[in-house]
Amino acid sequence: MADIMALSDIALSGNLNTIGYGLAAIGPGIGMGILIGKVVEGTARQPEMAGRLQTLMFIGVGLIEILALIGIATPFFLP
Numbered sequence: 001m002a003d004i005m006a007l008s009d010i011a012l013s014g015n016l017n018t019i020g021y022g023l024a025a026i027g028p029g030i031g032m033g034i035l036i037g038k039v040v041e042g043t044a045r046q047p048e049m050a051g052r053l054q055t056l057m058f059i060g061v062g063l064i065e066i067l068a069l070i071g072i073a074t075p076f077f078l079p
Contacts, residue, residue: 024071031064 039057043050 021071025068028064028068028071031067032061035060035064 035057039053042053
């Protein structure tokens with residue numbers, strides 16, 4: 001009986017981890033949408049700044065993606 005309870009606890013925590021990561025991925029997704037939208041808006045306003053805005057956008061996207069990667073890795077390190 002104890003083995004069945006241990007297996008159900010593992011399955012439950014795995015499902016909760018999946019839901020938690022799904023919710024954690026919402027933040028970086030919203031952040032990237034806002035960032036890319038603002039770069040498009042800035043490029044429409046000043047087309048001569050497109051190259052510089054694109055460079056800054058890629059740096060920002062990289063930093064936002066770090067949040068998503070931390071969200072993926074965190075469940076593996078927590079007990």
